[in-house]
Amino acid sequence: MPNAKTDSNVQQPNQELSIAQRRAVTELLRVSPVADDLARRFQEAGFSLALVGGSVRDALLGRLGNDLDFTTDARPQDVLKIVRPWADAVWEVGIAFGTVGCIKAVEGDEGAQEYQIEVTTYRSEIYDRSSRKPDVSYGDSIEDDLVRRDFTVNAMAVALPEKEFIDPHRGLEDLARRVLRTPGTPEASFSDDPLRMMRAARFAAQLDFTVDEPVLVALRDMAERIDIVSAERVRDELNKLVLSGHPRKGLEIMVDTGLAARVVPELPALRLERDEHHRHKDVYEHSLTVLEQAMDLEDGGPDLTLRLAALLHDIGKPRTRRFEKDGRVSFHHHEVVGAKMTRKRMTALKYSGELVKDVSRLVELHLRFHGYGSGEWTDSAVRRYVRDAGPLLDRLHKLTRSDCTTRNRRKAAALSRAYDGLEERIAQLQEQEELDAIRPDLDGNEIMAALDVKPGPQVGAAYRFLLEQRLEHGPMSREAAVSVLKQWWAEQQS
Known part of the structure; x- marks a missing residue:
């Protein structure tokens, strides 16, 4: 990239790192003729086009897939005129927000590559304090567009076809430092779109980045602004966070800043006050550990059902905590209460009925294994366990194993052996009977x-x-x- 627009008063990041990362973008564009091809069409029509945002960030991190984001000075109707004769498929779902989407297949050295492309007109989004949707106004320059992006690492662009790197807010430097900072003031950014507060937690979890202190301060001061964002948008951000590689990091940010109290108040409620005479494990820390241990047991990629169940499995404990006379603390029937609370919260966040049912059922069943004690499992007990779990049996296995967070190695080993024994009993009966479809012997x-x-x-x-x-x-x-x-x-x- 021969040219690079940046703030002249800002010290440049390590030169060697900068060159290596810019070379990565150049290589990306070299093997992605779809970008240059599309750019030429915009140029011929008298418009500009640039690769932008997450696509540039991911290219610099060496993790770009086939989803490409572009920005342009062309208005949406002009974009449609350009891409319709070129693309294999076009959709206008986001056109009210200035975005046109399309699919383009390109033949390459490794065969046909299909790219999912979004082209968005330079824009700004400003929320009215009582609105759940942004009012969109279009901008005239890429610099105006980038300053309204959520974070500096997403406020970089590569102008095409000349491949000019545009970084007016030191995004490359922040990328090297692995920090999330806003292009302007955090307060202005979060006022424009309050969902960016959740994105801060989500990107920290996805990228394993830290959040700049002024951003954290703004999160604490403005947490209530998330209330104007629709439940569907909040849910989608929460899903991305939970499915990330480091969900604990994002969830801790949400809890510490007060965002979780507005979105999933059951989570910070797990931080139960301690009593000097009655001791019990830290339910909040335990829940985050169970989530991480459940992730370790995933065998087919991130599992939203399992992760949500692990995170929420003990949310019934605050309501059921009782201090017993002998100094113990009890949480009787917290799994039943927790299942009801899970259904209520997930329904409020507009999750699908099937996912609500599955997650709340896992929460309800997560103690079932312990209810049978440490003795030998009878055939009838095994049948009932399998029958109650139904298609969730494999997830229930993982959740139950993940729920052991004791530091007592002997106790942990005993629990593991006990569950090994249960799985062996299930396998034995599976060979003899159709446990997965237990029904009466007469219809x-x-x-x-x-x-x-x-x-x-x-x-x-x-x-x-x-x-x-x-x-x-x-x-x-x-x-x-x-x-x-x-x-x-x-x-x-x-």
């Missing part, structure tokens, strides 16, 4: 035929009785099931 039609009754509540009661028999005693032959059913029926009639 509804067979029950009605055996009892000579018509459809109604009696059939449902009989079905539940046979299910209990199946769970308690295992599979029966049809004849045995009919015999047991008729005996039960005679008792009911008498």
Whole structure:
């Protein structure tokens, strides 16, 4: 990149690092002809185009994928005229906010590469104090656009096709220092878009960066401003944070600054006050540790269901804490209370019904293993455990194992062996029975035929009785099931 726009009064970062990182962008653009091709089309139409924001940041970090973000002085309707004849698909979902999206496949040395592209007109976003959506106004220069970006590491651009590096706010230096700082004052940035406060926590978790102290101060002072942002946008940011590589870092920022109290108040509530006569583990720290341990057990990439369940599994403890006379602290039925609280919070954040059901069910079941004690698991207990977990069994295994945070190695080893034993018992019964689809040995039609009754509540009661028999005693032959059913029926009639 022969040219570089930057603040002349700012000391440049390490020259060797700067050259290496700029070379990474040059290499990116060399192997991405789609960028130059698109830029030429904008140039021919009399407009400018630049790679911008997260795309430049990720290129410098060596982690850019096929999602490319561009900015331009062209208005959205002009962008549509340029990209429609060129792209393989175009969508206008974000056009009200100045963004046009498209898909473009390009043949390269390694075969066809499909790029997902967003082109956004220079813009600013300013929230009214009572509004949940930004008012969009378009700018006339890339410098005006960059100053309104959320953080300096996202306020860099590469003008195309000349490949001029534009960094008016020392984003490259902050990237090298691994720090999150705003281009202007944090107060102005967060006033423009309060969701940026959550993005600060999210980027810290995703990039493993620290947050500049003035930014943290603004987060504490302005936390209540997050209330005007829609639940859906807040939820999406929370998901990205939880699914990141360092979620503890982002969650601690949210709790320490007061953001969590506005978004997930159940999390800071886990910081229970200690009593000098009644001791118990730090529930807040325990929950974050369980989350990290659950991440270590993931085998197919980040699992939002498991991570949310790990984070929220003990949120019922503050409401159920009791100080016993013998000096102990109890949290009786906190899993049941926690499941209800999980459903309420996730519903308020507009999560899907299926995800709400799965996460709250895991919270409800996370103590089930301990409820059976340390003795030998009976066949009926194993069947009920598998039946209650259903399709969540694998996640329940991981959550239960992650919930052991004791520093007592002997106790931890004993719990691990006990759960190993349970999984072995499940595997043994899986070979003998269809545990994943446990049902009575007679269906509804067979029950009605055996009892000579018509459809109604009696059939449902009989079905539940046979299910209990199946769970308690295992599979029966049809004849045995009919015999047991008729005996039960005679008792009911008498």
